[in-house]
Amino acid sequence: WYEKYLKKVVNLTLDAKHQGDEIWAIGGGCLLPGFKKLLEKNGFKILDNPVEANVSGLLEMAKTIMSKNPTTTSGTSLK
Numbered sequence: 001w002y003e004k005y006l007k008k009v010v011n012l013t014l015d016a017k018h019q020g021d022e023i024w025a026i027g028g029g030c031l032l033p034g035f036k037k038l039l040e041k042n043g044f045k046i047l048d049n050p051v052e053a054n055v056s057g058l059l060e061m062a063k064t065i066m067s068k069n070p071t072t073t074s075g076t077s078l079k
Contacts, residue, residue, distance in 0.1 A: 010042055013044075017043065022045050023045065024045050024046075024047060025039045025044040025045070025046050026047055026050045026053035027050055027051065028050065030046050030047075031050065
Protein backbone atom coordinates (compact mmCIF):
# COMPACT_ATOMS: atom_id res chain seq x y z
CA TRP A 1 0.00 0.00 0.00
CA TYR A 2 2.76 2.41 0.93
CA GLU A 3 4.89 1.47 -2.08
CA LYS A 4 1.96 1.73 -4.48
CA TYR A 5 0.18 4.86 -3.21
CA LEU A 6 2.28 6.91 -0.80
CA LYS A 7 5.96 6.48 -1.55
CA LYS A 8 5.92 9.02 -4.39
CA VAL A 9 4.10 11.61 -2.25
CA VAL A 10 6.46 11.08 0.70
CA ASN A 11 9.49 11.46 -1.58
CA LEU A 12 8.10 14.67 -3.11
CA THR A 13 7.52 16.03 0.37
CA LEU A 14 11.03 15.13 1.49
CA ASP A 15 12.44 16.81 -1.61
CA ALA A 16 10.63 20.02 -0.60
CA LYS A 17 11.93 19.89 3.00
CA HIS A 18 14.64 22.44 2.17
CA GLN A 19 11.89 25.08 1.99
CA GLY A 20 11.04 24.80 5.69
CA ASP A 21 12.26 23.69 9.08
CA GLU A 22 10.09 20.63 9.60
CA ILE A 23 7.64 18.36 7.83
CA TRP A 24 4.52 17.63 9.86
CA ALA A 25 2.15 14.78 9.22
CA ILE A 26 -1.43 15.39 10.30
CA GLY A 27 -4.70 13.51 9.98
CA GLY A 28 -5.99 10.14 11.06
CA GLY A 29 -3.74 8.34 8.59
CA CYS A 30 -0.82 9.02 10.92
CA LEU A 31 -2.42 6.61 13.37
CA LEU A 32 -2.51 3.64 11.01
CA PRO A 33 -0.61 0.67 12.44
CA GLY A 34 3.10 0.99 11.68
CA PHE A 35 2.66 4.16 9.64
CA LYS A 36 3.77 6.57 12.38
CA LYS A 37 7.15 4.80 12.64
CA LEU A 38 7.54 4.83 8.87
CA LEU A 39 6.81 8.56 8.66
CA GLU A 40 9.17 9.37 11.53
CA LYS A 41 11.88 7.25 9.91
CA ASN A 42 11.47 9.43 6.81
CA GLY A 43 11.88 12.70 8.72
CA PHE A 44 8.27 13.59 9.47
CA LYS A 45 7.14 14.95 12.83
CA ILE A 46 3.85 13.50 14.05
CA LEU A 47 1.85 15.94 16.13
CA ASP A 48 0.43 14.82 19.48
CA ASN A 49 -3.13 14.91 18.15
CA PRO A 50 -2.88 14.52 14.37
CA VAL A 51 -6.64 14.02 13.93
CA GLU A 52 -7.52 17.50 15.26
CA ALA A 53 -4.36 19.32 14.13
CA ASN A 54 -5.86 20.84 10.99
CA VAL A 55 -8.95 22.22 12.70
CA SER A 56 -6.87 23.60 15.60
CA GLY A 57 -4.60 25.39 13.14
CA LEU A 58 -7.55 26.84 11.24
CA LEU A 59 -9.07 28.09 14.50
CA GLU A 60 -5.82 29.87 15.41
CA MET A 61 -5.68 31.44 11.95
CA ALA A 62 -9.28 32.65 12.28
CA LYS A 63 -8.56 34.17 15.70
CA THR A 64 -5.51 35.97 14.31
CA ILE A 65 -7.43 37.32 11.33
CA MET A 66 -10.28 38.47 13.57
CA SER A 67 -7.91 40.26 15.94
CA LYS A 68 -6.35 42.16 13.01
CA ASN A 69 -9.62 42.86 11.18
CA PRO A 70 -12.46 42.93 13.70
CA THR A 71 -15.92 42.85 12.16
CA THR A 72 -18.82 44.66 13.69
CA THR A 73 -22.46 43.71 13.70
CA SER A 74 -25.05 46.22 14.90
CA GLY A 75 -22.24 48.34 16.31
CA THR A 76 -20.90 45.49 18.48
CA SER A 77 -17.44 44.05 17.96
CA LEU A 78 -17.18 40.27 17.56
CA LYS A 79 -13.80 40.09 19.28
